[in-house]
Amino acid sequence: IDNSDKIINDLLEFSRVKQPTLNPEDINLIIKETLNRVKAPSGIKVVTTLGENLPRIQVDALQIQQVFYNLTTNAMQAMENVGTLRISSFKKERDPGDALPEMDYIAITFKDTGCGISKENLQKIFEPLFSTKSKGTGLGLSVVASLVEGHGGKIEIESESGKGSLFTVKIPVKQPKA
Numbered sequence: 001i002d003n004s005d006k007i008i009n010d011l012l013e014f015s016r017v018k019q020p021t022l023n024p025e026d027i028n029l030i031i032k033e034t035l036n037r038v039k040a041p042s043g044i045k046v047v048t049t050l051g052e053n054l055p056r057i058q059v060d061a062l063q064i065q066q067v068f069y070n071l072t073t074n075a076m077q078a079m080e081n082v083g084t085l086r087i088s089s090f091k092k093e094r095d096p097g098d099a100l101p102e103m104d105y106i107a108i109t110f111k112d113t114g115c116g117i118s119k120e121n122l123q124k125i126f127e128p129l130f131s132t133k134s135k136g137t138g139l140g141l142s143v144v145a146s147l148v149e150g151h152g153g154k155i156e157i158e159s160e161s162g163k164g165s166l167f168t169v170k171i172p173v174k175q176p177k178a
Contacts, residue, residue: 019150020059020060020063020147020150020151021060022058022059022060022151023058023059023060023061024056024057024058025056025057025058025059025061025064026054026056027054027057027059027064027089027106027108027171028050028051028054028089030059030061030064030065030068031048031050031068031087031089031108032048033065034065034068034069034072035048035072035087037065037069038069038072038073038076040076040085041076041081042081043081043082043083044076044079044081044082044083044084044085045083045084045085046084046085046087047084047085047086047087048086048087048088049086049087049088049089050087050088050089051088051089051090051091051106054089054090054091054106055091055106055173057106057171057172057173058174059151059171060151063147063150063151064147064151064171066143066144066147067144067147067148067169068108068110068169070140070141070143070144071110071144071167071169072085072087072110073140074140074141075110075112075114075165075167076112077114078112078114078115078116078164078165079112079113079114079115079164080114080115083112083113083114083164084112084113085110085111085112085113086109086110086111086112087108087109087110087111088107088108088109088111089106089107089108089109090106090107091104091105091106091107091173092104092105092106092107092170103172103173103174104172104173104174105153105170105171105172105173106170106171106173107168107169107170108168108169108171109166109167109168109169110165110166110167110168110169111164111165111166111167112164112165112166113164114164114165115161115162115164116159116160116161116162116163116164116165117157117159117161117165118161119161122157122159125141125157126141126142126144126145126155127142148169148170148171151171151172152171152172153169153170153171153172154169154170155167155168155169155170156168156170
């Protein structure tokens with residue numbers, strides 16, 4: 001029943017991703033609030049390196065907290081109760097070779113020492129209903145991607161089987177004009 005309930009809730013959450021209600025927010029505070037909601041197993045060390053004097057950015061705090069929650073819990077599951085999760089935030093100036101070349105952005109990284117993701121699965125992980133977990137619904141990362149993109153941002157991943165994963169969330173300092 002619990003598994004069915006999770007699947008139904010995940011499907012509902014995925015189907016109702018809505019426009020963000022933007023307010024100027026402190027991204028580091030959202031990270032800290034998210035970590036207060038997540039109980040790390042005793043074998044997992046969470047290390048944060050949060051940038052100082054980051055500008056407030058226009059985000060929907062609840063949506064971004066959901067992004068951070070999903071990435072944090074996925075990382076902990078990938079580490080199977082043993083490892084290190086490093087979460088960092090910093091400002092990045094515009095860079096023509098970057099995913100968001102036309103604007104400054106705040107980057108938030110989630111680097112784990114977990115099992116990693118195979119090359120063949122890297123291209124599929126943000127697709128709805130794709131999961132490598134026996135009890136996964138395959139909606140967590142697709143919701144993450146939708147929420148980040150709804151903020152004009154990008155999410156990137158680097159991973160290697162057996163060596164962990166690095167997810168980078170990039171959110172523009174100023175929202176692009178529609």
